[in-house]
Amino acid sequence: MLNVFIFVVLPYAALALLLFVTPYRYFSNRLVWSAYSTQFLEQKALFWGSIPWHYGILPVLAAHLVSVILPGPMKAILGNPRALILLEDIGQGLGLLALFGCLALLLRRLRTPMLKAVTSAADLALLALLLVEVATGVYMGIFIRGGPLWYLYTAVPYFHSLLAFNPQVEYVADFPMVFKVHAAGAFLFVAVLPFTKLVHLLYLPVGFLKDPPILYRWRTSKTGE
Amino acid sequence: MDVRAQLVMVFNLDKCIGCHACSISCKNIWTDRRGAEYMWWNNVESKPGVGYPKGWEDQGTYKGGWVAGGNRLRLRALGKVPTLLNLFFQPNLPKLTDYYEPFDFDYGNLYGAGDADDQPVAGAFSQISGRKIESIQGGPNWDDDLSGSRLYAANDVNLEDRGIVEDYGRMFLQYLPRICNHCLHPACVASCPSRAIYKRGEDGIVLVDQNVCKGWRFCTTACPYKKVYFNWDSGKAEKCIFCFPRTETGQCNACAHSCVGRIRYVGVLLYDTERVEQALLEPDDRLVEAHRAVILDPRDPAVREAARKNGVSAQWLDAAVNSPAYALVKEFGLALPLHPEFRTFPMAYYIPSLSPVLSVEGESHELMEHGLFPEVDSMRAPLSYLASLLSGGNRDVVAAALARLIALRVFTRAKNLDQPVPGGVLERAGLDEAAAVRLYRLLTIGGYGERNVIPAQQREEQDPHVRKGAGGFGILKKAGRRK
């Protein structure tokens, strides 16, 4: 029952929310679409939180995704035990970095009076969710060795079955509770994404890389070609 | 030649009395709301002084503006790839306390306090955290008039000799009103990875699109004048909008309109977009000349033709011909750009102040008795100071502007007293009588219509669909943090 909830109901519900709420938010009011940075109000603790957090979590997240998108090449790479150990160690290090950053961010929110005015319940809940997510991830990294490999042969095919709308829970059903918490947290993350400031990560600011530096806009249709 | 038009503001520093009427009118209209309490899109600084935010002119700390390296310009703060790598934490972002923590007073306590031995007081509290502030550490214009302060004035980066602020015989004070310069090569625009900031083609006004801004904050760092502000509540950047809802309808900006000293002029300048970047590669002390070369003569038929081709309307071309800004900036070279060495090509111009006309060496009453005005380099505000502020260190262009102002005074004084004008006084300053009369009017008794020549937007030339969408009540959606 729990398995069906975590591995079938949750992911599809999360996906549906992501696909339908995000455009709604985009078209209804983009004035509340921001990274909601608080660096302007507090800088010192943010440095120790934001940098380890982002530089830790982004590569780890990317690794999760690459295995789903390119399972073939990943199998080839991880077939080499040295590469497996290396990747596992790097991942573990990054995970710890993210854990540290996340903890620092949460403490900062709780301990800086200036931030009270800009901290909502959603901000705290989000940080707590991320903390659980990273903590369970790091825990599995330590106690269930060979993470990149077993992830590739269990979670990845499960994801593929999800995407094919033919969810095969068997792949992941026998994992211990900590894995299930981690998975549930991940789906929850996707589900709340369109409702929170997390939307900022749906927008990659890369358009400016190719643009000329000075952007002009014309109100009249006649001018500026 | 790619000719475009821009509305610019010129400030006559001689006449600014530091009353802050401009700041207050701006605040009342635009920034009197949550998240913007600390913002002063228009502010007036005492010089010498550290300004707002404290020490904004020191690009060693804030890393604003552009630097010329070889044959190209690059942002002093971050290139494109480093921008992406620093999305999560900005190394040079000013913090709230560099401006000040906005506060208000608990007036309710004055009549709500219970019985006590002492009079109740209205204590200060932070407008952000709501906490009581025991001792206020900063406020808008915190170093107002403190030009003799070792704490503030002595840290003005433009001072060659810091001892001057404590030497009663030499200290000086003047005011510097500042708005966003609506630059021709704005660093704020270039630094935005979301491309939320843009320059309007028709009038050159630089705006932040609130729908596109994601609050990455690179603009705040990149603007060397610190004129993009981060709204801590909405999580987006905001800046001076040059009162575009007013100027579009031909009215002048709120700050200029309320200016008690009538120091402000608003008018059109035509410029050649293609020459901007090249001009900015010049060495610091040649930048003022380079600026002037980019600004085009609105009477030149070739310029007019090119402008027309770019869609500049006849009404705007007329306004360019009558523009007080063109006269002051280019024709008579009186008005200079603020810190041109930041290389954003600022489009707000300042007439350096002549006052106080006290000479360091001479006695003032003796000077007056002889009907003389001091020499340019014996003036109270050191030439080097003005040159650091307004010309990238080039004393000659500042001296030339001051010499013209002095010649103008000598000429007008003689006229007023029915005395003969000392021979060659105007000619030596590169003026003739007609020019002197015109400048005299403009700088003194010129009325609203002479000081502000603002062509309205050509609504009939706009696409009706665009116009329809732009003619409403503005943004009615709610910004701010979701609670």
Ligand code: SF4
């Ligand atoms: S003054 Fe600053 S904010 Fe204004 S246009 Fe120039 S760079 Fe941008």
Ligand code: SF4
């Ligand atoms: S209103 Fe005019 S005179 Fe008064 S401070 Fe502002 S610019 Fe100066």
